[in-house]
Amino acid sequence: MMITKSLMVKVNIVVEEKQWKKNNKKIEFFLKKITKKIVYQLFPNSNSALEISILLTHTKGMRNLNYKFRKINKDTDVLSFPAQEKKFFKNNKKIKENIYLGDVALSFGRINHEIKNSILDFNNYLKKMIIHAVLHLVGYEHDNDKNYKKMNALENKIIKNLK
Secondary structure, three states: OOOOOOOEEEEEEEEOOOHHHHHOOOHHHHHHHHHHHHHHHHOOOOOOEEEEEEEEEOHHHHHHHHHHHHOOOOOOOEEEEEOOOHHHHHHOOOOOOOEEEEEEEEEHHHHHHHHOOOOOOHHHHHHHHHHHHHHHHOOOOOOOHHHHHHHHHHHHHHHHHHO
16 A cells, blocks of 8 residues: 655644634634645645644734834734745745744734725635735735736635635
């Protein structure tokens, strides 16, 4: 019998803001499931172990992170902190080693505020934010029109495949 290796994804979650669990008692399960599906889509032929950490924080916590790392003194819905250089993933389409992708922070207050002006419900908006964050972790940016279109097209493709 031949044993084949396959992609393993580990998602660590830290809940800093209690509202996350009040809003969805199964938030950790939901985020782990969605994050794994996203990573499997991005690296379908990989046979390594990839790991991501997600912080579920609040307005003040996110403002502090945004200021500390980006010098922007305001809340935002999502922040990504890649552990690898952008070029790493351009050169490694088929990852063969165990990789820590990085950290993601999500602000309950900001996401809750944003869905009031959105056609998406909380969980669907959250899916969109996780996709966006993971794409940043693997080197995608939206710093110009070309990169924005490329990243946005991939986000939309992943969203369609999650349904």
